Amino acid sequence: MSRLAWRDLATEAISGIGSRPARTALTIAGVVMGIGTLVTTLGVSATAGNQIAGRFDAATATEVTVHVPRPGDPAAPPPVRWTAPDDVARLNGVTAVAAYSRTEEGKDLPVRANAVKDPTRILDRLLPVIGSTPTLLDAARADVTAGRFFDSGHVTRRDRVAVLGAEAATQLGLTRVDNQPAVLVDGEPYTVIGVLGQVRRADQQVLSSAVILPWTSADDGLHLGGITTVAITTALGGAQLIAAQAPVALAPNDPAGLQVEAPPDPASLRTGVAQDVSGLLLVLGLVSLIVGALGIANVTLVTVMERTAEIGLRRALGARRRHIAAQFLLESTVIGLLGGIVGASTGVLAVVAISVARQWTPIVDGALAAASPLVGAVVGLLAGLYPALRAARMQPVDALRGPG
Structure with a gap:
């Protein structure tokens, strides 16, 4: 073989x-x-x-956004009080918090820079209108290129002042505020005291095209209602914890009714x-x-x-x-x-x-x-x-x- x-x-x-x-x-x-x-x-x-x-982008990793639903009954109390963001600010790890209400999407208000009737120029611009707390700049990581942002004094006095986003200012033809220009928002006059620069927070880019008012005067003249968004920035590593605690601090009776957006775990x-x-x-x-x-x-x-x-x-x-x-x-x-x-x-x-x-x-x-x-x-x-x-x-x- x-x-x-x-x-x-x-x-x-x-x-x-x-x-x-x-x-x-x-x-x-x-x-x-x-x-x-x-x-x-x-x-x-x-x-x-x-x-x-x-x-990992440290800025993105520290951004928490809470969306507040609008109540079905206009006469019902708002789900989140305007003083509630102060409770969130006291949470350990929160570096900035701001709350604002804004016009519903698709229902932006007419805004014009002056009342002159010029048939050859489109004066009215449909822009988002926001009623905000004075801490919005820090929470949105934004800055002001002209003038200033309103403060707590404007909010308390219910002053009719406005800050324009960069795109909104361009559309309205306003490039300077030293001459105290005014805008008419749905027929209500507001003095422009500042123009925003870059908004570095990606989920708050609506501010660039918006007219931003103190929430008190926005509620008085335009009836924007209660808070619709709470923007929070945290210390690095604290976003997940704050995302769990913020709804309880904002709406203790119904925290599950709030929608929270938090960055993914790195x-x-x-x-x-x-x-x-x-x-x-x-x-x-x-x-x-x-x-x-x-x-x-x-x-x-x-x-x-x-x-x-x-x-x-x-x-x-x-x-x-x-x-x-x-x-x-x-x-x-x-x-x-x-x-x-x-x-x-x-x-x-x-x-x-x-x-x-x-x-x-x-x-x-x-x-x-x-x-x-x-x-x-x-x-x-x-x-x-x-x-x-x-x-x-x-x-x-x-x-x-x-x-x-």
Whole structure:
């Protein structure tokens, strides 16, 4: 009975691989690209995701917004009193809080900068109107480019003063306030004392196009009603706690009736980003790995065709089909194994190099790096199946005649 010892099988496979070093190196390079891309992709995505916590926008991470529903019955008391934001300001971790009421969306009020009748110019602009507490600048992270913002004295005296958002001022043609311009809001006159600059809080951009009044005078002249929005800024790390406590402080009798928007937890956001990036880039790594497998299959098949006479001679001397198949399978498996080892090493070095260049802390999945040679071997084994089976099916007489 014909037998082939494992030592002889290994010797034949290594001899076949080493007989064409240039071709073998190019074939291994395909697997190196696939495995290296996988390790690099997953390592870089995990490393980048870990930086989300450190580079997370501190401003966004400290913004909490509470939306207050309007009561169904206009005669019913408002869900949140105008003094309630003071209770929120006393919570540990709150750095600024402001409350305001605004016109309903789609029901903005006509605003004009003067009462001159000019048929060639559109004077009335439909703009959002907001009645606010004097702390709105701090809570919205905004500044004033002209004039000033109203204070608690304006609120207490119910002064008819207004601050325009930058877009609103542009639409109304007001660029200066030293001459005490006035605007008519739904026919009610208000003296403009300031113009807002940049509003850095993303969820409060409505202020840029709005007319902002003290909440007392807005309620007197325009009947804007109770609070519709409470904007809160917190110390870094306190947003989640304040988001849970603010509704109780604002509406102790019905905190569940308020809608709270809080930033996502940085840790969960980091995990989600890493998973999303890994999922997208993993496809690239798999495609590279498939290309490497096709390269192994193609080179092994070419090798089988070139060694037809050798296969026929070995079959004539008593080699069995399984011996021929085992030799070529071992060759392709060794090529895949070498590609996996080099690819894993290349991927780890790439992750470290990228992390050093970006001044990140590198994160490499040790299990993935350790399993990469095995993955390469499996890819090589699967890629060599068809060429090995084709070599094993050759008849000795046909094989000895050579290809052709």
